[in-house]
Amino acid sequence: MSHLPFHPTGPATGTCAGEQLRRLRRQAGLSQMQLALLAGVSQRHLSCVETARAKASPSTLHALLSALDVPLEHCNEIFLAAGFAPRYVASGANAPTLKMVSDAVEHILQANNPAPAIVIDSHWNVTAANASTGLLLAMVGIDANGLSGLNLLDTLLRPGGLGDHLVNADEIRAITWQRAAREALSNPELARRLRDMPDSPAVSLNTTPAPVVLTRVRCAHGELKFLSTFTTFGMPLDITVESLRIEHLIPADGETWRVMNTAFSQWQASA
Template sequence: MSSRPFSRTTPPISAGAQLRHLRQQAGLSQLDCALIAGISQRHLSCIETGRAKPGPGTLHNLLTALDAPLERCNDIFLASGYAPRYETTPLTSSSMEVVRDAIHHVLHANNPAPAIVLGSHWEVLAANASTGVLFDLVGLAKDAAEGLNLLVTLLQPGGLGDHLCNAEEIRSVAWQRATREASSNSTLAEILKSLPVPNSLSTLAEELLPLLLTRINSPHGELKFMSTFTTFGMPLDITMSSLRIEHLIPADAKTWEVMTNAYERTQNENT
């Protein structure tokens, strides 16, 4: 399948125009946004048109009301004449020890179900032992997860996507989500440019499950997983706001049995 150029709309430059753009993207009227931010609709109108300059506190309340990504918040603070508010702290920094400990705890607790930590570009930053077990079951290297880009391995031929029973559905959903995120993430937008565009979603079945399952081919037959995400609440750092842990929870008794037996066998081999 050939690649198709990925285009993204360049956001407006002025702080007021950027706020209006974010508000419209959120589907909020001026009145609704003003009520959430604790200001008058007239004041918000003046801010959006550039007739009034918001103070740092008002700007923070507006951006919080709009659930703006922290990197975008920094851009708008700069456009308003203020210093950037949020830092990007490396995950390896000593100040992030409590975060690393929390990630380790969540990953370990998820065994024998796979779990991976994703960064803002869908890069795999860490994975638990069961992720290696799953990779081994489908014929991939056990240690192949860390360093992979999940979006790339799902969409490019020869990757994890080739082992999915419902590859078209999963690839389409991944593409759609990444495309939304790329509107405020230029690096992710560049990654999308290099990837093949998946086919449109096939016609939906008459009876739908409550959620889309990840269905994986294995020597033990089809394995079914439901996907959930863990994120850090109230992040005040760009690195923390971008982190998410994806849990692949077995969706039936057979998958639980296969993953449990394979995980326990691996643990016994390592002791």
């Protein structure tokens, strides 16, 4: 067993756009030729942009950032570094333009019952959840009243949270850390949160990863098994919308479906 060789620092500040692009390309494990092909630009021009011998146009910069899948908030920083105005806004949660998004999220959450589903933002804060999520937490003895203020990283990685009730806690914690560490490369706040966490979870680097990872929860009803999937908004133009994702915990066997169905039916009857 070995520790993950990663120390998140977040994006560099005060650097030119070319330097930031080069850093992001290297973090993505892409050569200049590979990124140039993905973005539809010449390798020579990309090289000149990275070394500040040429300035990328807004359209070229957009193509490069899209190919690198850079978060919109960080895209704004790079546009500013290149001398252009920011392209994307961050609407408030109560903005009229986000009502359609909010309604869609609420529909997805409710439709997911009796399977748990939560909405998390770019910092892994839980911003919304369905009733089944609270029921699952209650089964393991976690107070669901403070669910809206819960941080998923905290409850999975810190002692005393949901992670303590996972049969395969080491596996889930390692996967969670790896995913958050990748996101922290372009998210300073998330990078700071990870630095404040306990030591990075140990993970075997020699083990072939399983094609499907189950979240195995230990509770009074025995072991419940869930498949985890994510829903995100395609082609978002708003930073707030882009940051949202819905995690679905889909029961992976008949017994888990039975337990969750029973709990949800009882909750409906008492509501």
